[in-house]
Amino acid sequence: MALLVAKALVLTALTVAAWLYLVRQGGREAIAxxxxxxxxxxxxxxxxxxxxxxxxxxxxxxxxxxxxxxxxxxxxxxxxxxxxxxxxxxxxxxxxxxxxxxxxxxxxxxxxxxxxxxxxxxxxxxxxxxxxxxxxxxxxxxxxxxx
Structure with missing residues (x-):
């Protein structure tokens, strides 16, 4: 159970980090x-x-x-x-x-x-x-x- 919670926390942290990166970039990444x-x-x-x-x-x-x-x-x-x-x-x-x-x-x-x-x-x-x-x-x- 502890392993499952740890994986969920890591996944959440990575998701939040990705969103913060995109917000800081101001949506300026090029998307075809x-x-x-x-x-x-x-x-x-x-x-x-x-x-x-x-x-x-x-x-x-x-x-x-x-x-x-x-x-x-x-x-x-x-x-x-x-x-x-x-x-x-x-x-x-x-x-x-x-x-x-x-x-x-x-x-x-x-x-x-x-x-x-x-x-x-x-x-x-x-x-x-x-x-x-x-x-x-x-x-x-x-x-x-x-x-």
């Missing part, structure tokens, strides 16, 4: 999401994601920021955001999209990396001048940048 697909592109850095028959969920793409299209602060931002949105839609239409979950953003949306045919879409948009690198914190003023 092969059962998920891009259902809709909202803008250059936000998509609707459909996973294994569950309702669609809005997801934020990590590692870059694009100009706003929903509530832009100037006409230049709206136009640049539309270009980024169109380009992301083109990339997704090529097929071969792979979603990797890397955590959650401050609005509790899944935070993901999106690759198309093996290339990270954020890197593509940054290289093409449609996005800037972004890993949290204050976002750039797109109106100032584009003028």
């Amino acid at each position: 999401a092969p059962d998920c697909r891009v259902a809709y592109v909202y803008d250059g850095d936000t998509i609707a994601m459909a996973c294994d028959g569950r309702p669609e969920v809005t997801a934020r793409l990590q590692g870059f920021d694009t100009a706003e299209t929903k509530e832009p602060r100037c006409d230049e931002e709206r136009a640049h955001g539309a270009l980024a949105t169109d380009r992301l839609r083109q990339l997704v239409k090529r097929g071969g999209a792979e979603i990797t979950r890397v955590g959650q953003d401050k609005y509790n949306r899944p935070l993901i990396r999106l690759s198309v045919q093996g290339e990270d879409v954020g890197e593509t948009l940054i290289r093409e001048g449609l996005a800037v690198p972004y890993n949290g914190g204050a976002r750039i003023d797109w109106c100032e940048r584009l003028r």
Whole structure:
């Protein structure tokens, strides 16, 4: 009986340690999401994601920021955001999209990396001048940048 109790205590301790590790990591471990697909592109850095028959969920793409299209602060931002949105839609239409979950953003949306045919879409948009690198914190003023 004592051996059974000792095994249960060890298993409990290992489980608690694993949970504490995950909490400290802030959910940032990458998890491939092969059962998920891009259902809709909202803008250059936000998509609707459909996973294994569950309702669609809005997801934020990590590692870059694009100009706003929903509530832009100037006409230049709206136009640049539309270009980024169109380009992301083109990339997704090529097929071969792979979603990797890397955590959650401050609005509790899944935070993901999106690759198309093996290339990270954020890197593509940054290289093409449609996005800037972004890993949290204050976002750039797109109106100032584009003028």
